Amino acid sequence: MVLNSYQNLLDICREDVFDLQQPLRSLPCAVTSPSARSNPDWEGSNASSSVGSAPPCLKRKIVVANFLPLNCTKDKATREWSFAVDDNQLLVQLKDGFPTDNEVVYVGSLNVQIDPSEQDQVSQKLFKEYRCIPTFLAADLQQEFYHNFCKQHLWPLFHYMLPVCHDKGELFDRSLFQAYVRANKIFADKVMEAVSSDNDCVWIHDYHLMLVPTFLRKKLHRIKVGFFLHSPFPSSEIYRTLPVRDEILKSLLNADLIGFQTFDYARHFLSCCSRLLGLNYESKRGHIGIEYFGRTVSLKILAAGVHVGRLESLLKLPTTISKVQEIKNIYRGKLVILGVDDMDIFKGISLKLLGLELLLERTPKLRGKVVLVQIINPARSTGRDVEEAKNEAVSVAQRINDKYGSANYKPVVLIDYSIPFYEKIAFYAASDCCIVNAVRDGMNLIPYEYTVCRQGNEEIDKLRGADKSSLHTSTLIVSEFVGCSPSLSGAFRVNPWSVEDVADALYGATDLTQYEKIQRHEKHYRYVKSHDVAYWARSFDQDLERTCKEQYSRRCWTTGFGLNFRVIALSPGFRRLSLEHFASSYKKANKRVIFLDYDGTLVPQSSLNKAPSAELISILNNLCNDTMNTVFIVSGRGRNSLSEWFDSCENLGIAAEHGYFIRWNKADEWEINSSGQCSEWKLIAEPIMHVYTETTDGSFIERKESALVWHYHNTDQDFGSCQAKELVGHLERVLANEPVVVKRGHQIVEVKPQGVSKGIVVDKIIQTLVNNGEVPDLLMCVGNDRSDEDMFESINLATSLSEHPAIPEVFACSVGPKASKANYYVDGCSEVIRLLKGVTVVSSQKDTASHSLVSSKDILEVVS
Numbered sequence: 001m002v003l004n005s006y007q008n009l010l011d012i013c014r015e016d017v018f019d020l021q022q023p024l025r026s027l028p029c030a031v032t033s034p035s036a037r038s039n040p041d042w043e044g045s046n047a048s049s050s051v052g053s054a055p056p057c058l059k060r061k062i063v064v065a066n067f068l069p070l071n072c073t074k075d076k077a078t079r080e081w082s083f084a085v086d087d088n089q090l091l092v093q094l095k096d097g098f099p100t101d102n103e104v105v106y107v108g109s110l111n112v113q114i115d116p117s118e119q120d121q122v123s124q125k126l127f128k129e130y131r132c133i134p135t136f137l138a139a140d141l142q143q144e145f146y147h148n149f150c151k152q153h154l155w156p157l158f159h160y161m162l163p164v165c166h167d168k169g170e171l172f173d174r175s176l177f178q179a180y181v182r183a184n185k186i187f188a189d190k191v192m193e194a195v196s197s198d199n200d201c202v203w204i205h206d207y208h209l210m211l212v213p214t215f216l217r218k219k220l221h222r223i224k225v226g227f228f229l230h231s232p233f234p235s236s237e238i239y240r241t242l243p244v245r246d247e248i249l250k251s252l253l254n255a256d257l258i259g260f261q262t263f264d265y266a267r268h269f270l271s272c273c274s275r276l277l278g279l280n281y282e283s284k285r286g287h288i289g290i291e292y293f294g295r296t297v298s299l300k301i302l303a304a305g306v307h308v309g310r311l312e313s314l315l316k317l318p319t320t321i322s323k324v325q326e327i328k329n330i331y332r333g334k335l336v337i338l339g340v341d342d343m344d345i346f347k348g349i350s351l352k353l354l355g356l357e358l359l360l361e362r363t364p365k366l367r368g369k370v371v372l373v374q375i376i377n378p379a380r381s382t383g384r385d386v387e388e389a390k391n392e393a394v395s396v397a398q399r400i401n402d403k404y405g406s407a408n409y410k411p412v413v414l415i416d417y418s419i420p421f422y423e424k425i426a427f428y429a430a431s432d433c434c435i436v437n438a439v440r441d442g443m444n445l446i447p448y449e450y451t452v453c454r455q456g457n458e459e460i461d462k463l464r465g466a467d468k469s470s471l472h473t474s475t476l477i478v479s480e481f482v483g484c485s486p487s488l489s490g491a492f493r494v495n496p497w498s499v500e501d502v503a504d505a506l507y508g509a510t511d512l513t514q515y516e517k518i519q520r521h522e523k524h525y526r527y528v529k530s531h532d533v534a535y536w537a538r539s540f541d542q543d544l545e546r547t548c549k550e551q552y553s554r555r556c557w558t559t560g561f562g563l564n565f566r567v568i569a570l571s572p573g574f575r576r577l578s579l580e581h582f583a584s585s586y587k588k589a590n591k592r593v594i595f596l597d598y599d600g601t602l603v604p605q606s607s608l609n610k611a612p613s614a615e616l617i618s619i620l621n622n623l624c625n626d627t628m629n630t631v632f633i634v635s636g637r638g639r640n641s642l643s644e645w646f647d648s649c650e651n652l653g654i655a656a657e658h659g660y661f662i663r664w665n666k667a668d669e670w671e672i673n674s675s676g677q678c679s680e681w682k683l684i685a686e687p688i689m690h691v692y693t694e695t696t697d698g699s700f701i702e703r704k705e706s707a708l709v710w711h712y713h714n715t716d717q718d719f720g721s722c723q724a725k726e727l728v729g730h731l732e733r734v735l736a737n738e739p740v741v742v743k744r745g746h747q748i749v750e751v752k753p754q755g756v757s758k759g760i761v762v763d764k765i766i767q768t769l770v771n772n773g774e775v776p777d778l779l780m781c782v783g784n785d786r787s788d789e790d791m792f793e794s795i796n797l798a799t800s801l802s803e804h805p806a807i808p809e810v811f812a813c814s815v816g817p818k819a820s821k822a823n824y825y826v827d828g829c830s831e832v833i834r835l836l837k838g839v840t841v842v843s844s845q846k847d848t849a850s851h852s853l854v855s856s857k858d859i860l861e862v863v864s
Helices: 004-012 090-097 116-130 139-158 174-194 212-219 245-252 263-277 308-315 318-330 349-362 384-404 421-430 446-455 458-464 499-510 514-530 533-551 579-588 614-624 639-645 682-695 717-734 758-771 786-797 829-843 848-853 856-863
Strands: 016-019 059-067 070-074 081-085 102-109 132-134 201-205 224-228 257-260 281-284 287-292 295-301 335-342 370-377 412-415 433-436 476-479 492-494 555-559 566-570 592-596 629-634 653-656 661-663 700-703 708-711 740-745 748-753 778-783 809-815 824-826
Touching (some): 059 090, 059 174, 090 533, 102 174, 132 174, 201 212, 201 533, 212 245, 224 533, 245 263, 257 263, 263 717, 295 533, 295 566, 308 446, 318 458, 335 349, 335 421, 335 446, 349 370, 370 384, 384 412, 421 446, 433 499, 446 514, 476 499, 492 499, 592 758, 614 829, 639 661, 682 700, 682 708, 682 717, 717 748, 758 786, 778 786, 809 829
Parallel strands (some): 059 201, 224 257, 335 370, 433 476, 476 492, 592 629, 592 778
Antiparallel strands (some): 281 287, 287 295, 700 708, 708 748
């Protein structure tokens, strides 16, 4: 049954296939006027008729955010809209990090509602003058998407607040998620209007638009997509409570590069991908990558910066200097502590005030000398929680002022109305200390802005009473739950939930020597100056280009329904093995060698009953009874279980424990790999494995005749993986002088003798056949995991080595489409059985001459 919330996604559910090495439909180097198309037909577009088309030489950076960086006003007399770029917004400032020959186009909503009759005119104006493409969400959709779902559900959840009260309307509402999907689809359609060539890059910002990568990837397979999360990303224990957790994760993984402010947020995201989707990740040459259906999705960890030049220019304005002088006069003789926060339940304003109250209670000498100026920016959302937070802050401030204030002194000054940005700059420059006390926050650039403003200039230094030779000072108190905290090593880091901790930090800030203030400021200023917004944007852009460059050398397929849509990237020669193709080569061959893995290849990995079915036994017997065939089961399982299961297969070869034991048929004796006869190493390895088993709940040891295997697939994924990594290192150190190798496989750690692998045993079998004059002209190998990659590599090399005669046909086949050394793949175990069953009709013919009479129709009838 299709869920109602996905009915609007039916247009992206068609399974598709494309080849990145083949030329796709070309994109015109122009963009049509906004709203001119929603589903572009690139082949039919006419660049000459496009309105506002861009010069074809320009490469585009398409910046997508919930709101456009514009200020909007409407003249009451003329009823005309006027717009102006908001230079203080990060989205505008990041342009400085892009190459000069790039054009930047913005896609997003306006912060006002435009009448539908005016939308076309406004859209044309915005694109022509500001290179902005507005989305024009309907008022009801904007309310459900932004205010209800984003602000009332995603925002609290990403800040570690779980919805637990049904009577407050906090529980997940699928209809609101449907609005979120519709809004993201509109944003994606507008982005597609802006795309002008394959070289364009799309940079999506923040949690409002986490589904946009999926919609873009479905329509434009080669599009370069980056996503940056400005908010925190919660731990997996919090995130997994979200009912649509998988859909959002899978959509983010349709981007090429995902950016986070801190390693903590990236670590939480990786943990979610591992625990919820079972994905693996690793660091290669300093870059963290997640393997997702053959694609490597890169992660970027870099905090956003501020525009230092913009702040320095604002400091030079006469209005700013005048305001600094005014603040200095008002608070002369006082130590000014500044707080600048949005009115938000997570900013910790009340906790900050309680810390000040405790400071004044403990330290009477500071009464009358310390002033906390708290600037409260207007709330970005509405709701009872926001009103309660504001009322609480006002109440605590009033209590402090009543208790410790006087006619000429107020310990707390609340500025709870909107003020111009230059006034904030003036407060930064005039304040002795800045405190950011959020209980959970994404980045928060306030400390960076404060540091730059405290650097000041010549005019401001005069107001401070300092000369040119004086060094600048600043003091920061930062919550340890704020994204900028790791980069500010000279700040007082506090736990905002501890009022005593905040009070101690406030006291420490008042008690610093001049030398300490100078040293802390210089350390912070060097970092902020070198890691500005241009550095952040440039670094992200370079990593996006690097990531996408690696993806384009592969052959890719698209598959999946709705928000489960994904791109599968495979090696250029990797293709699905069809029964018709394999049967055709099989019929022509005179000597065939077939190697088959067992678990995950002939029997599903998830199957509880691992014994072969009667059908499988019958198929193997039909293949083995053909004198032209040599068939081997090559498995990591022990020889006893394999012998028991395949007792009725007289002519089946078995290579057990990755080739440590070999038997050519049931009548033969087992051959043992002589290089692995020594087993004293087990006395060293097993006690170590036992320690890790005791300390890792769900793990166990499998004892083979030739090897020891530590399994951790039933453990906590993160802890099991961590323990496995440590176990590998531990075993490698203590077994360094032993004739064994330590290998980490799929949720296992295995210790086995040197010279034992599936690849080596395959080489041995082929060489034996060649030496006996039975030169194969068809090799087939089917497997599903890492150990089988050794087999694929061996049979591929068999065709190129000079000591081996040329083998015309090689079928190295992986079970499941994934990155592999194989040149073919099949979808699953059932497809493997279907292939083998299909060619048994050829093997069943007793007369070799009659092989050619077997038609494809006969083969398909047997399979069906």
